[in-house]
Amino acid sequence: MIRAIAKTFKGGIHPPGHKTPTSSKAIETLPLPARVVIPLQQHIGRISEAIVEIGERVLRGQPLSKPMGPVSVSSHASLSGTVKAIESFPHPLGQVVPAVVIESDGLDEPYLDYACDEKYLSFSPEEMKNRIADAGITGMGGATFPTHVKLMPPEDKPIDTVILNGAECEPYLTSDHRLMLESPQDILKGLRVIMKVLGVKKGYIAIENNKPDAIAVFSNLLKNDPEVQVCTLKVKYPQGAEKQLIYAATKRRVPAGKLPMEVGCVVQNVGTAKAIYEAVACHKPLIERVVTVTGAVRNPKNLLVRIGTPLRELIEYCGGFSEDPGKVIMGGPMMGIAQFTLDVPIIKGSSGVVVLSRDEIRDVEPQECISCAQCVDVCPMNLMPTLIVSYVENGRWDLAKEAGIMNCMECGSCAFVCPAGRNVMHLMRFGKFMIQELEKAEKK
């Protein structure tokens, strides 16, 4: 058998995978929660505006809000019940955001019948885009960019390649892996829709080679397909980041500060592709997703969860904490966000809940930089983190910007390798925040 050569990018790290506790566990459906909290912002862009009222009965799939502006999407009811509140609520990305609170009536009554029309590929690209927008789909790999916007590149940026991201390079997470094993046909149907919308004839499904079963499933399904190929990737973090993925699959380099469309590519997560198929063929809005719940919980699992379910219910369903928790992270341990309450809801971009025990949390006092340059070696964006951080520490925002701080994608590889225990990534993030704030103030 001829094995495909695994592709990759320069830099990156090899953190322990921790995927075994859930990688062979089939997706289980979490029972309906008694209450869901649906944030009106689960996407990058403007917050959507509520169109329901307190006391109103809503049905599963019913729009709860309308998008405000071109980069915005609606939120939908993930079960049937009564609207109990529309108020600010803690959000897994750290802010407090207006949300619609629905108390379930236990009936799970649908708003539409969501029957699938398998002639969906005969729909016009415009109709497809409208259905994707109506379904409130955002990137499900964590980036949460509104999907319909990503499918409308300007005319002077023609797209010739679509890449489905099945890398799942974050340690612990296996939700995409299981989805690829359990719903490969729906993922490929979503890819066909994306290719039709963009008028593209070349597609890849990119998978790290620590998922040989998923590679085998897609290789078999695509063996007679001249347009779509499996792209086998080396296991390396952050292999699933857009620019690194595009380079690995096509050898095209997205210029600093630019988007994939600059090099003719669009990248979508495999879960997003499935949601796209369901939106276009079945009119189904994005109201549920697969979430890996793992780490220091008694029974780690991959769960199909209604959007808006409190994080606490996922942990309880998995048997509760197995040790004293040190940190509960929404997403993976590298780019995810530590939560300060278990009341936060699962949102469209929540791929995992990772519980780290107290022992697993690195708690060392940061030391002086020893100029070892390991952070420079691993930075996938070819930055010089040690230099930029020294500018940030001295408030030299101008020099930090000149040195490319805004291109930092906050992957955390630099902090992971730093022998001095310096939290380089946090300083990069802080520097970016300060520069953005100063620029906003200057504009005003």
Ligand code: SF4
């Ligand atoms: S966090 Fe930023 S600076 Fe650090 S390795 Fe990642 S891209 Fe480079």
Ligand code: SF4
């Ligand atoms: S890895 Fe840490 S100690 Fe080494 S150069 Fe970078 S910041 Fe300094």
